[in-house]
Amino acid sequence: MSKTDAPGLSTLDRPNSYIGRSVPRPNARRLAEGRGQYVDDVKLPRLTHVAFLRSPYAHARIKSIDTAAAAKSPGVIRIVTGREMKEVVTPWVGVLSHLKGMKSAPQYPLAVDRACWQGEAVCAVVAQTRAEAEDALPLIKVEWEELTPVTDAEAAATPGALVIHPELGDNIAFQRELAVGEPDAVFAAADVVVEETFTIGRHTGVTLEPRSILADYNKAEKQLTVYHSTQAPHMMQGIFAKHLGLPETNVRVICKDVGGAFGIKVHTYPDEVATVALAMMLGRPVKFIADRLESFVTDIHARDHVIKGRIALSKDGEIKAFAIDDVTGIGPYSVYPRTSGIEANQVVNLIGGPYKHKAYKARARVVFQNKTVMCQYRAVGHPIACAVTEGLVDLAARKLGMDPAELRRRNLIADDAYPYTAPPGLVFESLSHHRSLDKLLQLMDYKTLRQEQAEFRKRGIQRGIGLASFIEVTNPSAAFYGVGGARISAQDGCTIRLDPSGTITCAIGVTEQGQGTEAIVAQVAATAVGVPMERVRVITGDTEITPYGGGTWASRGAGIGGEATLQAGKNLRANILKVAGVMLQADPGTLDIRDGKIVDAGTGAERIPLEELGRVCYFRPDTLPKDLQPELMVTRHYVQKDFAFVFTNGIQASYVEVDTDTGFVKLLGHWCVEDCGTVINPQLVDEQIRGGVVQGIGAALFEHCVYDAQGQMRNANMADYLVPMAGEMPDIHVAHVETPTRSSELGAKGAGEAGTAGAPGAVMNAINDALSPFNARVAAQPFTPEIILKALGKA
């Protein structure tokens, strides 16, 4: 970990700047001492607990529900069916108007007449303890009529397939087609065309803290308070208000510590809405903590794409075109309010992203099926687009007999070609593919590694090197969701205040799930005002306290929240200096704030400490001129309007050894070079990358929601669903190129998804490099020993 000096940002390149410094997170010690407060740690008077009866079938009609015996079970307070719940909650439909033609069916908190996936909540039992609620579940008698489940996405998309929601006409939730630069003609004329079908398995988030919610309703004040493990408190405030019929101001969402989110906790979950509705029905607090078994079948799943991909090149290795045909299964409903169409849309947008080809053809079909719902999870679309693109590039390199690094060098968009408009119409402000590639090859010592690989190969040991360039969507504008009609804020605000004793309090709309949001806000605030970081306190996650904002998703925390903080901090600093100028009878332009003191800007000599200015402003304003009103609390908002998204870029490399007898893959090393613009805290960025890489490796090698033809998930527990553990993971080497965005003064882009975006493609290419002597290759994630042995003709 190298400490970098502050980059040359004029307003931030100040004495005592915290920008670019690896300071520890102020909230980490509390968590390390077990003093975090997650939703399940919150207890309220008269607390009740809810457990849900869930459908054992992927598709079944509910003929009747008899709750009489369950109601007599000890501790049971209330049992509510879907029919009763329907009377107090309005249904939601997960569509966005800018995803043209998108459709979905109304969804209720509890299934009303029909369950559409295994795990869908059907009936709620509220009891004094969770154990008592669970005790009552088997006593509920449901008369089911099994319906034919529609599970295979490709089959579900075929005309004549059984339609899950007959009123929609077919099972196609959304479809997008694109053709740019006469792709058919380019493919027909190309020297080399390579194609492959890639399968990206369905996996899920497995946040260590399961989904958690505690709702309390005060009937006298009509006030709903929801303690929620969520990424987007204001979005959820709006959703609860709308669907439970409350004024927005009567709903307060409090988000304390969140035990991991990764996109899992940014959606509307029926059982969570049901919990809130139950609190309103009972007028007392109700807690729902998903257990691990229900997490597996109710947390959103991710990916589940089958993509036919093609690449066209000239014989000297110039990439001419990409083409894809993607089909993805999203479960029976498009998830509200972000929809389940975004991932396929991103795949279409991101395929071929790092390269300078001009022709591109794409089709994506988003299909309903009777499985758990699919929606946005860390790096939405990116790992798919990256694996397909980079898989095709490596196949082409092999066919051309060219080194994969060299083929990339010939085709990556030049570092001086920006702004650059990619075939799907996206504008890249400024990327650094070539600098990143050079840095990566140096970091991993590519040449030596290739020699080592060749030496091992002579001894019959199969090692492989895989590269994967990528682009990443960060700092989204309202073009992501707002323009489609979703009440999801692309803007965030920061309220910053000088307290009488010279300390700083920031309240901000972006949220913390462990990334270090609060740390970077504190770093930016301390820098902008001119105080030691220990004097800054950051408040997040409370709709009643923080400015309205979007929360943390799509790698926007640092870029959007950081800029709002910078602008608020600068304005507070100016306000403080204005007062100081009067107090000291000096031109404010000759003064500065450094290390918590007003100083002479030229000499650095201390004039007065901030606590003295605070004392005078708050307690002795009578000593200030009558026309001077100190404004020591400032709010500033920021929304990125220059681009749909501020893209980042990077490249990863994986080095693996494949045991060709067992099919096991050993990860020997992993490298990532990425460019997230201004690096506020190098250590936090590196750890975002490392954590993201391992999440991507999990998808590449282990994680898979395995379904049978009846729509039953066969491995819905942590013993059978494999996640990356410490023993199998490699050390991960991270380096940066810094190309600050000019869309903000801070210049920070996002970094939260880069690791996950590139890792599966790099690992796949490394495995295929190792398998190349056998003329074998894999393209179906996860690359389990079975998949690899099959490729080798051994299973």
Place this chain on the structure above:
Amino acid sequence: MNNEPIQITVTVNGERITRRVEPRQHLIDFLRSECELTGAHVGCEHGVCGACTVRVDGEIVRGCLFLAVQADGAKVDTIEGLSDSGEIADLQKAFVERNALQCGFCTPGMLITAADLLARNPAPSRDEIRAHLSGNYCRCTGYHAIVDAVEATGRARGGKPRGVKT
């Protein structure tokens, strides 16, 4: 099923606590709800994730695979007790400085497991650290920083194991 409560006395973080508990209650639920010690977390309830790791008579156990009644007469240490006593203060400091935790949900279990390793083997290799921690799931960090923090703590202890309080 006989759910008649049974009286147990457990010394939790040095305090003798007597409660009547259902025989089916797990130690983690006893600690979290009866003792109001919420530092250890419930992650999977089937012994895989390690979030509920606590120490019983000096040995690390999964609080979700251990019944409260089994702890009758035992000494139980949780992250709260270990924090108060300062026993693992250096390890906690290393975790914070190295950012070896993000969301913090796995961290109490991870720290107790890592402390167990360092007590047995004060200078573990990175592979040994990874092997010992391989029953503790962390979704956030990718483990690299955790391995760094444990390695650094062992080195700073100069290879001399600290006594384990039981």
